[in-house]
Amino acid sequence: MKKVLITATNYETLCSDGLKMLRGYGCDVVMNRGSRMFTRDEMLAAVGDIDGLIAHGETWDDELFDNAPNLKVIARFGVGYDSIDLDAAKRHGVYVTNCPGINSNAVAEMTVSLLMALIREIPRLNKTQKAGIWSRTIFNELPGKRIGVLGFGAIAQKTIKKLKGFKTDILVYNRSLKTELAESLGARITTDLDEVLSTSDYILIHLPVAPETKNIINAESIAKMKDGAYVINTARAPLVDNKAMYDALVSGKLRGYATDVYNKEPADLNDPLFSLPNFIGTPHSSGETYENYRDTGLATAKAVIDVFEGREPWNRLV
Amino acid sequence: MKALCCLLNYEKYCWPGVQALREYGFELKMNPHGRKYTQEELIEDIKDVDAVVADNEPWTEASFAAAPKLKVIAKVGTGMDNFDLDAAKRHGVVIANCAGVNANSVAEHAVAHLLSVVKKIPQQVYAVQEGGWPRVITHEMAGRTLGILGFGNIGQAVAEKMSGFDLNIIAWDKYPNAEAAAALGVEFVSFEEIISRSDYMTLSVPLFPDTYHMINDETIAKMKDGVCIVNTARGKVADEAAVARGLASGKIGGYGTDVFEDEPPRADNPLFQYDDYCCTPHISGDAYECMANYGRATSQIIIDFFEGREPKNRQV
Numbered sequence: 001m002k003k004v005l006i007t008a009t010n011y012e013t014l015c016s017d018g019l020k021m022l023r024g025y026g027c028d029v030v031m032n033r034g035s036r037m038f039t040r041d042e043m044l045a046a047v048g049d050i051d052g053l054i055a056h057g058e059t060w061d062d063e064l065f066d067n068a069p070n071l072k073v074i075a076r077f078g079v080g081y082d083s084i085d086l087d088a089a090k091r092h093g094v095y096v097t098n099c100p101g102i103n104s105n106a107v108a109e110m111t112v113s114l115l116m117a118l119i120r121e122i123p124r125l126n127k128t129q130k131a132g133i134w135s136r137t138i139f140n141e142l143p144g145k146r147i148g149v150l151g152f153g154a155i156a157q158k159t160i161k162k163l164k165g166f167k168t169d170i171l172v173y174n175r176s177l178k179t180e181l182a183e184s185l186g187a188r189i190t191t192d193l194d195e196v197l198s199t200s201d202y203i204l205i206h207l208p209v210a211p212e213t214k215n216i217i218n219a220e221s222i223a224k225m226k227d228g229a230y231v232i233n234t235a236r237a238p239l240v241d242n243k244a245m246y247d248a249l250v251s252g253k254l255r256g257y258a259t260d261v262y263n264k265e266p267a268d269l270n271d272p273l274f275s276l277p278n279f280i281g282t283p284h285s286s287g288e289t290y291e292n293y294r295d296t297g298l299a300t301a302k303a304v305i306d307v308f309e310g311r312e313p314w315n316r317l318v
Numbered sequence: 319m320k321a322l323c324c325l326l327n328y329e330k331y332c333w334p335g336v337q338a339l340r341e342y343g344f345e346l347k348m349n350p351h352g353r354k355y356t357q358e359e360l361i362e363d364i365k366d367v368d369a370v371v372a373d374n375e376p377w378t379e380a381s382f383a384a385a386p387k388l389k390v391i392a393k394v395g396t397g398m399d400n401f402d403l404d405a406a407k408r409h410g411v412v413i414a415n416c417a418g419v420n421a422n423s424v425a426e427h428a429v430a431h432l433l434s435v436v437k438k439i440p441q442q443v444y445a446v447q448e449g450g451w452p453r454v455i456t457h458e459m460a461g462r463t464l465g466i467l468g469f470g471n472i473g474q475a476v477a478e479k480m481s482g483f484d485l486n487i488i489a490w491d492k493y494p495n496a497e498a499a500a501a502l503g504v505e506f507v508s509f510e511e512i513i514s515r516s517d518y519m520t521l522s523v524p525l526f527p528d529t530y531h532m533i534n535d536e537t538i539a540k541m542k543d544g545v546c547i548v549n550t551a552r553g554k555v556a557d558e559a560a561v562a563r564g565l566a567s568g569k570i571g572g573y574g575t576d577v578f579e580d581e582p583p584r585a586d587n588p589l590f591q592y593d594d595y596c597c598t599p600h601i602s603g604d605a606y607e608c609m610a611n612y613g614r615a616t617s618q619i620i621i622d623f624f625e626g627r628e629p630k631n632r633q634v
Binding site for chain 1: 326331422423426427429430431433434436437439440442443444445446447449450451452453454455456457458459460478479480481482483484574582583584585590596597598599601604605606607608609
């Protein structure tokens, strides 16, 4: 009987289809029933006799692989795999897979939700109204305004599709021009980042983190933006220089910033952004949907079983 | 000629209207109260006016009786529930509204409320602000059903904005506009059906006797468990006490509103205790673009009237 460890949280409650698949195959399934990642010690204690792993973000290095001699496959529950040393996995003959794209609809819905909640000041107005204050403010309407989308992966594409009824002008920045795809979504695409920064009223960040994208939103790029622009980040925290963002929100250069991601999670409340009324942040929850858990649960279960069966698993990294 | 502008900030945000009316020769008086006119204040200020740009102040028999020179009212917004229309008729006052002008702004606000309650945005923002890091799990909207109650300008604009979300969009209206529905891929259904089939509901009906408390204990009981409801219409379209019971039992998963049965609402409104109740202060139409267009539309109504032309959107 194959033993499968699941360190991803909520698998039992939210991934019942995946769990059924694993048990139907005859796996002995051991689950993380807590709400946090396993510590190193917990990992060392748990991996001695496992054949497969459905992984959270635990660090996998040579030492841990040495302690898991039966391990054949790690299916990463989600997308990011920076915690897994792929070379070490290769040396130990372990397959590693991940699940790109499954969360894209969830994240796209969250992106538009944060955009609308930010520009209509929903969290702030709800709080003041419940405190008995009949507060007045004034908005801008979206038709005719430009939405700049940085990046053109699955999430950006789905976000653009969701915005199609908002009568905005959508301009995409991407390193490669996927002109036909952009046009089919009613958007224009350019490799000129400055054009997108300097002409957009709303900027949505959907880039991966790479040396050339780190702090892509910084004092210099913010200076190029339109006065009163809004920025939404549902991608990764290192894309934005928070100090520069804070200064721009205080000076009024930017009108609002919404993020789902932080350099440290849980978020560090000492970050001065939290003192600003025109900043809103959600707890890296854009992928936290029942549908994403269900589909990722199934995809990871299938990847593990495929490796056990000698089949090539979906989205193999090594 | 004299005109009273009851809407706050008419001069600041509806400037095209101020410009047009002054150019036409009107002497304008602005609302000095920093809030909606009361009946008494209104009566005091309309004694010698020929025209009014109205907001939501009470236009009763007493109001009309106090304004012997009044000939035309241009109502900012669409809802006519603050007017005694029979009294207006008796006093020979023509009233026209700005139907459609606020549709985009209100629809954007409805969508902002809908997305906020479905994704629990305020709850998550407050949790993070307070040092929490909850795992809030929500449903994706794709594949679910949005029901739009009231398919006029605003309801249609909501349907258009949500057209990219892969929803099934259904609508109910007393006077269904089949052409508009077909163009937007929306299916008209019966009132019973929209109540029972919708995962999300937006309200954009006018307040009439037959829409008063349209959302009540009985209709809520027939809804899907966890339904999310957004009201950008009128507070009295929903029975707030019934909504509170629905939120308390969990039958209603989220309620986003821009309107209240009494405005401003009392600070001890029992709804305020529910985290899944989200409210804004009747502000859905307060957009720069919308206000400028209100200025254009209201001044046009008044000028058209004095030029002997039939004003657009005449109600009486």
